[in-house]
Amino acid sequence: MAVPSNEELELLHRNICQAVGDPKRIQILYALHEQPRNVNALVEALNTPQPTISRHLAILRERGLVTAERDGTSVIYRVAEPRMIEILDVMRQMLRGLLEKQSSVVE
């Protein structure tokens, strides 16, 4: 795979990297991966004010990482890209390796 052009770089950053650049949004992705939920369920599960949850959901939705389906008065959110969860899991595995190296270095 070639080195990304500047335009692709910018799109990659805006649409994906930046979207998972916030811990609350990562948390939301995992919560929705566990099971689809409406906004209120997320508010309670993550113990976070509703506007905060809605704002993060809007960001994930605009980038196509979650889908929103209205069901009466509530809106059910789902993970749209299972690969995103896989990526996060790989990152977590990497993280363990990185932390081990850190702790084993005595300087």
Place this chain on the structure above:
Amino acid sequence: MAVPSNEELELLHRNICQAVGDPKRIQILYALHEQPRNVNALVEALNTPQPTISRHLAILRERGLVTAERDGTSVIYRVAEPRMIEILDVMRQMLRGLLEKQSSVVE
């Protein structure tokens, strides 16, 4: 793989997600993946002021994503985690799918 605890979430964010949350750092990772380089080579390859490059390298180095090896007066940087490049490549593939969906939706 279980849902990450709050502490793991914070570490994941700080050590990895945030590190690749800047387009210049992604660009640096790809440039180093193409071939190891010293700071000056990066300055020229990315056409970016040296303090900016050094600052980004410090962030990547602190998180263990690149390694620095002094060679005389210059310092050669290398990608420490090839998996990080693989992850970015998967993100780029995802990106294409996401952009297609966007452009095919007529609202």
Place this chain on the structure above:
DNA sequence: ACCGTTCATCCGCATATCCGAATATAACAA
């Protein structure tokens, strides 16, 4: 010791991002 090269860090400024109370909007029921 002095100098030139290479890189790291400091610092002030500009911008981006996040937060959450307040408010607006959408859907449904009575």
Place this chain on the structure above:
DNA sequence: TTGTTATATTCGGATATGCGGATGAACGGT
């Protein structure tokens, strides 16, 4: 239409992040 519940958006303020000139520190050559 009025009220209630669920969600989205607005807004001001706080914090974080990026930038790059100026400066400091490390190294090798003379």
